[in-house]
Amino acid sequence: MSEGYLKGRIRREDIISAAAVLYGEAGYHGSSLREIAKRVGISHAGLLYHFPTKEALLAAVLERRDAEDSVREQLSAPPGLAVLRHFVALAEHNVRHPGIVDLYSRLAAEAVAEDHPAHAYFAKHYREARESVGQSFRVLAETGELRPGTDPEHAALAFIALMDGLQVQWLTTPARVDLVGSLRFYLQTLLTVPLFP
Known part of the structure; x- marks a missing residue:
């Protein structure tokens, strides 16, 4: 497993975690990809590299929720x-x-x-x-x-x-x-x- 792949995977998990927290606070409609990116400390474009749409990020959050509960x-x-x-x-x-x-x-x-x-x-x-x-x-x-x-x-x-x-x-x-x-x-x-x- 390359270092770049590992860093990308960690960053992806960070984005999902930040989105889950923000969705819990403000809901899906009350949250923005820019705010999520800000919480992770990356650019909006950097977030879109991992999740090209807001719906894709929501799907990842719900998939993690299923795994957790x-x-x-x-x-x-x-x-x-x-x-x-x-x-x-x-x-x-x-x-x-x-x-x-x-x-x-x-x-x-x-x-x-x-x-x-x-x-x-x-x-x-x-x-x-x-x-x-x-x-x-x-x-x-x-x-x-x-x-x-x-x-x-x-x-x-x-x-x-x-x-x-x-x-x-x-x-x-x-x-x-x-x-x-x-x-x-x-x-x-x-x-x-x-x-x-």
């Missing part, structure tokens, strides 16, 4: 208690890394607009999360581990909404919101078995 890993777990435990583990990870939550919450709110570059990403992410949790609740209903009368689809929607809402509340008043504890409590109210034995 283990979304793909949690969705690949066998449906049932394992997936629910993965979501609790994700919340525990997010509490240790508030920047990820800030970034996610800010961009997700913006991406409601269909013309937002991250709209398709978040639509897919939420669909996969709902399907994963919904499938887990369906499996638990079949085994008698979901409380009788609990609708798996409604429970999945409510859980995803609760997780998002709690994360936003936790960002604004972390001392008053027990993100992990609240998620564990909600999930346990739906189950006839201990979520964590």
Whole structure:
């Protein structure tokens, strides 16, 4: 690996890090490539060498976010208690890394607009999360581990909404919101078995 390639890779990672912070602070639309370049200490042209468009940089930021919060890993777990435990583990990870939550919450709110570059990403992410949790609740209903009368689809929607809402509340008043504890409590109210034995 050449020294030039290594320096370029390090610079690329620096740009992604600066963009993630700025997107978390000001959102995608409230950020500019010039401001990101300034934070990294390079020229605007230098940034464009690595990321020719703002959309390309956003894609790199979201790709890193996926790697950091283990979304793909949690969705690949066998449906049932394992997936629910993965979501609790994700919340525990997010509490240790508030920047990820800030970034996610800010961009997700913006991406409601269909013309937002991250709209398709978040639509897919939420669909996969709902399907994963919904499938887990369906499996638990079949085994008698979901409380009788609990609708798996409604429970999945409510859980995803609760997780998002709690994360936003936790960002604004972390001392008053027990993100992990609240998620564990909600999930346990739906189950006839201990979520964590």
